[in-house]
Amino acid sequence: MNRKKLAICAAMLLVGGCTAVVAPPDGAEELDTDLRALLAEHEVEAISKPAAEEAKVRLGQALFFDKLLSGNRNISCATCHTPLAFTGDGLSLSVGQGGTGLAQGRAAPVDQGGEPIFIPRNAPEVFNRAGFTTMFWDGRVADRGDGTFESPAGDALLPGLESALAVQAMFPVTSPDEMRGAAGENEIADADDDDFSGIWSALMVRVLEFDEYRQLFAAAYPDVAEHDLTFAHAANAIAAFEIEHWTLVDSPFDAYLRGDGTALSDSAKRGAVLFYGKAGCANCHTGSLMTDEDYHNRAVPQLGPGKGDGDAGLADFGRERVTEDQADRCKFRTPPLRNVAATGPWMHDGAFTTLEAAVRHQLDCVSSVAAFDAEQLSAALEPLYHPEQTDTILAAVDPDETEPVTLTAGEFDDLMQFMEALTSPSLGWLAIADTPDGVPSGLPLAD
Numbered sequence: 001m002n003r004k005k006l007a008i009c010a011a012m013l014l015v016g017g018c019t020a021v022v023a024p025p026d027g028a029e030e031l032d033t034d035l036r037a038l039l040a041e042h043e044v045e046a047i048s049k050p051a052a053e054e055a056k057v058r059l060g061q062a063l064f065f066d067k068l069l070s071g072n073r074n075i076s077c078a079t080c081h082t083p084l085a086f087t088g089d090g091l092s093l094s095v096g097q098g099g100t101g102l103a104q105g106r107a108a109p110v111d112q113g114g115e116p117i118f119i120p121r122n123a124p125e126v127f128n129r130a131g132f133t134t135m136f137w138d139g140r141v142a143d144r145g146d147g148t149f150e151s152p153a154g155d156a157l158l159p160g161l162e163s164a165l166a167v168q169a170m171f172p173v174t175s176p177d178e179m180r181g182a183a184g185e186n187e188i189a190d191a192d193d194d195d196f197s198g199i200w201s202a203l204m205v206r207v208l209e210f211d212e213y214r215q216l217f218a219a220a221y222p223d224v225a226e227h228d229l230t231f232a233h234a235a236n237a238i239a240a241f242e243i244e245h246w247t248l249v250d251s252p253f254d255a256y257l258r259g260d261g262t263a264l265s266d267s268a269k270r271g272a273v274l275f276y277g278k279a280g281c282a283n284c285h286t287g288s289l290m291t292d293e294d295y296h297n298r299a300v301p302q303l304g305p306g307k308g309d310g311d312a313g314l315a316d317f318g319r320e321r322v323t324e325d326q327a328d329r330c331k332f333r334t335p336p337l338r339n340v341a342a343t344g345p346w347m348h349d350g351a352f353t354t355l356e357a358a359v360r361h362q363l364d365c366v367s368s369v370a371a372f373d374a375e376q377l378s379a380a381l382e383p384l385y386h387p388e389q390t391d392t393i394l395a396a397v398d399p400d401e402t403e404p405v406t407l408t409a410g411e412f413d414d415l416m417q418f419m420e421a422l423t424s425p426s427l428g429w430l431a432i433a434d435t436p437d438g439v440p441s442g443l444p445l446a447d
């Protein structure tokens with residue numbers, strides 16, 4: 001109870017009325033005051049869902065689930081971002097075209113030597129991406145703020161793209177391991193790797209062979225003649241689908257941000273006070289989207305084939321790959337944390353398979369990377385842990401950003417309660433709400 005209330009209470013005791021006052025439990029009001037002040041300081045506000053253009057959403061949904069977009073017609077966006085695994089794939093590292101099964105049951109294809117082929121990074125969730133100006137763990141797609149975008153396609157990027165999220169959707173179809181397949185396997189893969197416009201127009205030829213797609217495009221873009229449609233129109237529609245279906249603003253934390261003080265338990269509120277206060281999480285997971293959209297080296301253990309960086313090619317230098325500045329070595333974009341309790345494994349390479357381990361790592365990442373336990377990984381991934389890369393990662397860490405934070409057991413529980421309070425109750429409905437009955441190409445949805 002704060003001093004003012006104590007004084008009121010003392011005064012009421014004098015007149016014999018204190019027990020009649022229904023006071024909130026000790027400290028509850030102060031907790032709210034503290035938390036609201038911290039949220040204001042970090043400019044955390046309720047997020048809202050942009051209005052949808054229905055015809056675009058419908059087209060985007062069809063494209064997102066249709067394996068027609070992959071060279072060998074064997075994988076869709078939804079294979080790696082399935083509602084069944086809450087818009088990710090539930091795997092540490094994604095499994096691209098040629099794999100079989102879905103979500104945690106998905107098995108990797110093997111190379112000529114019999115070794116499994118994994119995508120070098122974890123498939124992130126796709127929640128609440130409307131306001132994002134960067135995409136991918138290394139931000140290789142970014143909105144320059146002047147109507148143009150940075151992207152791996154450089155000047156070849158098609159005009160007319162509406163957001164960083166839409167620009168992102170241009171690229172999975174260009175990646176041989178993710179969706180395109182190998183040269184000789186199909187007409188999309190036969191284009192040169194850097195012939196982006198060749199890949200995109202070959203895909204549009206394929207898609208527009210179907211009456212149903214021609215109708216869906218016409219409804220979404222009534223003012224655009226069929227021969228003027230490009231893959232940018234497809235990508236804008238995919239982004240419209242992602243925003244309409246996966247902007248979820250009903251987690252307990254979101255309700256609290258809209259003013260419902262009862263939406264969070266006291267424990268979650270204490271956890272939030274730690275998050276935005278002494279635990280320092282909001283130095284990076286800040287603002288309404290819970291990310292600064294900036295890049296940091298959190299000393300995450302190297303798991304998987306890597307991106308061809310370093311002496312043995314097994315490292316992933318993250319942001320440095322985009323900026324070519326060694327100061328950005330092993331930095332990755334701060335992930336937004338909404339629904340984080342449901343979207344493991346965690347980190348850019350899925351190295352942590354429990355949220356608790358991921359949060360403990362964030363509290364003291366330098367000690368944590370040295371003590372990393374590879375046995376928690378699946379049997380296929382365990383041999384792909386590269387402890388010999390740890391020195392490189394640690395050498396690039398910024399000591400000012402990685403000072404250990406010590407919490408009591410109670411405080412840690414509170415922090416975890418706050419993480420849980422970021423989960424939308426709508427998650428349980430995603431698979432039913434998002435999955436179409438079928439796709440225009442007639443290809444199967446299932447794997």
Ligand code: HEC
Pocket residue numbers: 064075076077078079080081094095096097119121122123124125126129132134135136137138165168169170172173177178179238
């Ligand atoms: C083989 C699995 C796979 C497929 C298929 C796939 N993705 Fe992804 N997706 C990933 C991985 C892995 C990443 C992270 C890659 C990185 O950051 O370098 C990613 C990143 C993303 C992101 C970035 C989110 C962010 O904030 O950074 C979005 C959005 C996304 N994918 C949407 C799509 C769409 C749309 C398609 C279909 C056109 C698609 N994905 C196909 C695995 C996949």
Ligand code: HEC
Pocket residue numbers: 275279280281282283284285295296297298299300331332333334335336337340343345346347348349358359362363401405415
């Ligand atoms: C200096 C910036 C910074 C601070 C401080 C920080 N984080 Fe992070 N956090 C990141 C970055 C960057 C990543 C991704 C690292 C990677 O994958 O290489 C991340 C990843 C995570 C993840 C995994 C999310 C996912 O989707 O995989 C969780 C959970 C998390 N942080 C929670 C916290 C908590 C809780 C705190 C406070 C105790 C905290 N973080 C402090 C930048 C930060």
